[in-house]
Amino acid sequence: MSRPLTARQQHVYDFIVKTMNELGYPPTRAEIAKALGFRSPNASEEHLRALERKGAIRIIRNTSRGIRLPAQEPLENxxxxxxxxxxxxxxxxxxxxxxxxxxxxxxxxxxxxxxxxxxxxxxxxxxxxxxxxxxxxxxxxxxxxxxxxxxxxxxxxxxxxxxxxxxxxxxxxxxxxxxxxxxxxxxxxxxxxxxxxxxxxxxxxxxxxxxxxxxxxxxxxxxxx
Known part of the structure; x- marks a missing residue:
């Protein structure tokens, strides 16, 4: 993680980790919004992009659950x-x-x-x-x-x-x-x-x-x- 997270970003990150540990897969934007009280999934997307910029997660485009943690992807080839x-x-x-x-x-x-x-x-x-x-x-x-x-x-x-x-x-x-x-x-x-x-x-x-x-x-x- 390259930069510290804001309190809200930390809440989003913690929810992602909790969901993956409990269910074995990441949450959707809508699930994040519902769990954390955001007005819409668009707010979730903004926080996810901020987390990606800070190196906390990686986003796989065009998938509903396309969130990955860097610790889960160290191999390149x-x-x-x-x-x-x-x-x-x-x-x-x-x-x-x-x-x-x-x-x-x-x-x-x-x-x-x-x-x-x-x-x-x-x-x-x-x-x-x-x-x-x-x-x-x-x-x-x-x-x-x-x-x-x-x-x-x-x-x-x-x-x-x-x-x-x-x-x-x-x-x-x-x-x-x-x-x-x-x-x-x-x-x-x-x-x-x-x-x-x-x-x-x-x-x-x-x-x-x-x-x-x-x-x-x-x-x-x-x-x-």
Whole structure:
């Protein structure tokens, strides 16, 4: 952070950090305005731009939740770290496995799904990442998760409403935002071109493979939280 923040800017920054720690993703401008009593999202935008000028955050343009903390993006070129081809039984540190196409019915970390390894420590992400999943399609583009990105995933079956999850529904593995009410689960895209997926747990099987904890842009670029 290059310059000290005003009291109001500090409140905005603290709310961003709190939201990301609790939900795993940043707030929208409207959510900031509502939480801090601003008259409109435009006031939030002004404070966000001031925070960006002072080096407290980075703004990703044209996304509703495009706020990143500098501590979450220190890498400039992941390819320069020389990702290695996958090995069946790695005996030394190789980093996080990169998962490509996932065959129906097979564990997501099955050897045949691992394309290579990227030498990032699991602890680079919070909570720690267990693998990197290659993103297909643009269903999550409005939160900055794009085709070809690598989504860092923490393996867990315990998720909260609002978190971005890797879910296995029948024979498909998908990345969506999770919401559950009773027996009903909704997996929502972050792209208005895609309809939500409604699931009745009494009649359909749903497995949670983990929660998203970060993104590596394009699989070979900036690391984003």
């Amino acid at each position: 992941v390819d320069s770290l020389s990702c290695e081809p996958a090995l069946p039984e790695p005996t030394a540190f190789q980093g996080l496995p990169v998962i490509g196409e996932v065959a129906a019915g097979n564990p997501i970390l099955a050897t045949e799904h691992i394309d290579r390894y990227c030498p990032l420590p699991a602890e680079y992400f919070t909570p720690k990442a267990d693998y990197l999943l290659r993103v297909r399609g643009l269903s999550m583009k409005d939160v900055g998760i794009l085709e070809g990105d690598l989504l860092a995933v923490h393996r867990t079956e315990r998720v909260r409403n609002g978190q971005i999850v890797v879910a296995r529904l029948e024979e498909e593995v998908t990345v969506k935002r999770f919401h559950r009410q009773g027996h009903q689960v909704t997996l929502s895209a972050e792209n208005s071109d895609f309809s939500p997926i409604a699931i009745d747990l009494r009649h359909q099987a749903l497995e949670i493979e983990g929660v998203g904890v970060g993104v590596i842009r394009g699989g070979n670029g900036q690391a984003l939280g």
